[in-house]
Amino acid sequence: MKRPLVKALAGAMLLFSHYSLALSSDTEQPIYIQSESQHLDMATNTVTFTQDVVLTQGSIKILADKLVVIRPQGQEGDETIEAFGKPATFEQTMDDGKKLHGEAYKLRYEVGNEFLKMSTNAMLEQAGNQVEGNVITYQIDKQQLVAESDSNKRVTTILQPTTKSPSESESQ
Numbered sequence: 001m002k003r004p005l006v007k008a009l010a011g012a013m014l015l016f017s018h019y020s021l022a023l024s025s026d027t028e029q030p031i032y033i034q035s036e037s038q039h040l041d042m043a044t045n046t047v048t049f050t051q052d053v054v055l056t057q058g059s060i061k062i063l064a065d066k067l068v069v070i071r072p073q074g075q076e077g078d079e080t081i082e083a084f085g086k087p088a089t090f091e092q093t094m095d096d097g098k099k100l101h102g103e104a105y106k107l108r109y110e111v112g113n114e115f116l117k118m119s120t121n122a123m124l125e126q127a128g129n130q131v132e133g134n135v136i137t138y139q140i141d142k143q144q145l146v147a148e149s150d151s152n153k154r155v156t157t158i159l160q161p162t163t164k165s166p167s168e169s170e171s172q
Contacts, residue, residue: 026058033067045071059093078112087121100126114140128160
C-alpha cells in the first residue's frame with residue numbers, strides 16, 4: 001500500500017475518532033430546545049418543535065426548521081430526535097477545541113443506541129477534512145462511520161494534507 005493512501009486512511013479515521021469522546025460527555029448534559037412553536041402529543045410521547053428551532057446540549061448545537069422528539073413508551077434515555085431543514089445543521093466542540101460540523105436535510109439521533117444518521121445531501125467536516133454522501137451513519141460507541149451514495153452522486157472524501165514540523169522536514 002502506498003504511503004499517501006495510508007495517510008489518507010489514517011486521516012479519515014482521525015476525522016471522526018474524537019467525535020464519540022466529546023459526544024458522550026455532552027450527552028450527560030440537559031437538552032434545551034427553543035422554537036417559535038411547540039406541539040405535544042401526550043398519547044404518543046412526541047413533541048414537535050417548528051420555526052427556527054435551536055437544540056443545545058453541552059457543546060452540541062442543532063439548528064433546524066422542524067425538530068421531533070419521540071420518547072417511546074415514555075422511557076427516558078430512549079429518545080429519538082429527528083431534525084429537518086434545508087439543511088439542518090449541527091455543530092460540536094471537541095475536547096481539543098476543534099469544531100465538528102455536519103449538515104443534511106434530515107438528522108436522526110437515537111440516544112439510547114448511540115446512533116446518528118444524516119440523510120439527503122449529508123456532509124460531515126472537521127478541520128477541513130470532509131465526507132459527503134447521500135447518507136452518513138455513525139455508530140458512536142463502536143466508532144464506525146459509513147457514507148453511502150445515491151444513483152446520481154458518489155461519496156466524496158476530502159482529506160487535508162498534514163503539515164510537517166521543521167524537524168520532520170529536515171530528517172527526510
